[in-house]
Amino acid sequence: MSKIHVTTKINGDPVEYLCEPDETLLDVLRDQLGLTGSKEGCGTGDCGACTVTLDGRLVCSCLVLGAEAEGAEVGTIEGMAEAEALHPLQQKFIEHAALQCGICTPGILVAAKSLLERNPDPTEEETRYWLAGNLCRCTGYDKIIRAVMDAAADMRKAS
Amino acid sequence: MRYLAPTTLEDAVQMLAEDPGECRVLAGGTDLLVRMRAGMTEPDSILDIKRIDALREITAEDGGWRIGAAVSGAVMNEHEGLCADWPGVVEAANLIGSTQIQGRCTLAGNLCNASPAADSVPAMVAAGAVARIAGPNGTRDVPVEDVPLAPGKTCLEQGEFVASIFLPRRGPRGGDAYLRFTPRTEMDIAVVGCAVSLTLDADGICTAARVSLGAVAPTVILVPQAAATLEGTRLDEPALNALARTCSEAASPIADKRGTVEFRTHVAGVLARRAAKIAHERAGG
Ligand SMILES: Cc1cc2nc3c(=O)[nH]c(=O)nc-3n(C[C@H](O)[C@H](O)[C@H](O)COP(=O)(O)OP(=O)(O)OC[C@H]3O[C@@H](n4cnc5c(N)ncnc54)[C@H](O)[C@@H]3O)c2cc1C
Ligand code: FES
Ligand code: FES
Numbered sequence: 001m002s003k004i005h006v007t008t009k010i011n012g013d014p015v016e017y018l019c020e021p022d023e024t025l026l027d028v029l030r031d032q033l034g035l036t037g038s039k040e041g042c043g044t045g046d047c048g049a050c051t052v053t054l055d056g057r058l059v060c061s062c063l064v065l066g067a068e069a070e071g072a073e074v075g076t077i078e079g080m081a082e083a084e085a086l087h088p089l090q091q092k093f094i095e096h097a098a099l100q101c102g103i104c105t106p107g108i109l110v111a112a113k114s115l116l117e118r119n120p121d122p123t124e125e126e127t128r129y130w131l132a133g134n135l136c137r138c139t140g141y142d143k144i145i146r147a148v149m150d151a152a153a154d155m156r157k158a159s
Numbered sequence: 160m161r162y163l164a165p166t167t168l169e170d171a172v173q174m175l176a177e178d179p180g181e182c183r184v185l186a187g188g189t190d191l192l193v194r195m196r197a198g199m200t201e202p203d204s205i206l207d208i209k210r211i212d213a214l215r216e217i218t219a220e221d222g223g224w225r226i227g228a229a230v231s232g233a234v235m236n237e238h239e240g241l242c243a244d245w246p247g248v249v250e251a252a253n254l255i256g257s258t259q260i261q262g263r264c265t266l267a268g269n270l271c272n273a274s275p276a277a278d279s280v281p282a283m284v285a286a287g288a289v290a291r292i293a294g295p296n297g298t299r300d301v302p303v304e305d306v307p308l309a310p311g312k313t314c315l316e317q318g319e320f321v322a323s324i325f326l327p328r329r330g331p332r333g334g335d336a337y338l339r340f341t342p343r344t345e346m347d348i349a350v351v352g353c354a355v356s357l358t359l360d361a362d363g364i365c366t367a368a369r370v371s372l373g374a375v376a377p378t379v380i381l382v383p384q385a386a387a388t389l390e391g392t393r394l395d396e397p398a399l400n401a402l403a404r405t406c407s408e409a410a411s412p413i414a415d416k417r418g419t420v421e422f423r424t425h426v427a428g429v430l431a432r433r434a435a436k437i438a439h440e441r442a443g444g
Contacts, residue, residue: 004162021160021161021162021205022160022162022195022205024192043196044193044196044197045189045193045256045257045259045260046346048257048259051259054262057231057233057262057263058258058259058261058262059259059262059263060259060260060263062192063188063189063192063193063263064188064192064263065162065185065188065192065205065207067162067164067207068188068207068209070164111258111259114258115258129345130258131258132257132258132344132345132346133256133257133258133259133260133345133346134257
């Protein structure tokens with residue numbers, strides 16, 4: 001099997017890698033590029049732990065081939081904080097204790113950030129629907145939703 | 160396995176025709192990659208159609224809309240003209256999976272996966288959608304209801320694939336709707352689905368209707384006898400009762416952990432009545 005050469009951008013930086021034709025973007029990120037923030041919960045698109053953005057759209061990276069990232073822009077959790085400064089969503093997740101084991105957290109943060117970019121003032125219902133593809137076995141979701149709503153309110157004030 | 164990524168329709172047709180082994184078309188991958196990972200399919204090659212610009216577009220045509228086979232649910236949802244004309248089709252497509260799945264899934268992939276429970280398919284059938292199929296012998300247009308033949312099986316011949324889906328002109332006083340029953344409101348597979356599309360005349364009489372059911376037969380079905388119960392009426396109570404009865408009669412579901420035969424049969428009628436009311440309201444009735 002010959003490997004495929006891929007040129008892409010990850011969190012704004014140009015990146016090149018070689019991947020197998022059937023290798024997922026999630027495996028490339030984690031195993032080749034050392035970007036282990038994206039998690040594999042299910043590998044079947046159900047849990048959202050592997051959530052990244054591909055050309056600005058939320059996707060499950062377990063259901064994207066590494067080869068498909070050619071010429072695209074990928075956004076992962078590693079691109080969320082600016083140097084040492086946490087993103088407001090990250091800060092609020094800590095304040096609200098919106099995580100326990102943390103496996104779901106990177107995917108939820110990436111998904112929540114994408115929601116607030118599109119809709120800075122979502123209702124709780126909109127937020128719950130938007131995040132329906134992100135499963136959490138620990139928190140019961142309430143703290144997650146509160147953290148997102150609170151971050152949204154702060155970000156609206158700041159802008 | 161080989162990964163092929165043509166940038167023109169002509170190249171795609173040629174690659175698919177010349178591929179010596181099993182070649183699978185990759186649109187959003189939300190079915191295909193799941194199946195591959197589960198070992199349920201092991202293609203020799205994968206043909207990614209997303210780099211073909213023409214397949215990534217929604218274009219106005221003859222008063223209707225042509226939706227390229229690589230257009231995702233999320234893109235459809237952001238298209239104002241499409242949402243205004245065919246809200247039922249768009250809402251059905253948007254029921255597929257989560258926000259993440261929406262970023263990838265396509266109408267054509269939903270159709271070609273040929274699941275009897277595919278959410279967008281009843282809505283397309285009710286809308287009178289037509290699939291444009293490209294292949295080594297040129298292109299042909301096939302009504303969406305004729306594409307699935309059995310669970311997982313379509314009418315596509317060797318070397319053929321769906322290039323686009325055409326939704327016809329909506330016209331004045333028309334409306335469509337799709338409803339499904341699922342135990343969970345998001346991320347679940349339809350136990351029953353029903354789509355209704357109808358047109359009213361200036362006096363509010365229904366002049367044309369199409370009714371389609373999902374998950375109650377081996378394929379999504381068009382139910383002309385159900386449409387007939389609405390035509391010529393104002394969708395009053397007797398008409399809606401007849402619609403519900405006819406849809407229940409047309410259902411021949413299986414029983415599984417998701418629902419019994421009796422439940423599915425009953426719900427087919429309930430959903431038809433509710434979908435018809437929404438379509439009627441959207442048509443201005
Ligand atoms: C978590 C999750 C939730 C889901 N929820 C739902 C749901 O609620 N409702 C629902 O209906 N489905 C659901 N699905 C299934 C799936 O998302 C849909 O069927 C989707 O529309 C498939 O589109 P796709 O573009 O991703 O198809 P792909 O996976 O790319 O392709 C599906 C099949 O069709 C073939 N194919 C694709 N495009 C073409 C083409 N243009 N011409 C010929 N063959 C083609 C492929 O070879 C493959 O066999 C879900 C899937 C996941 C992973
Ligand atoms: S690992 Fe991708 S959705 Fe669960
Ligand atoms: S914190 Fe453990 S899965 Fe969400």
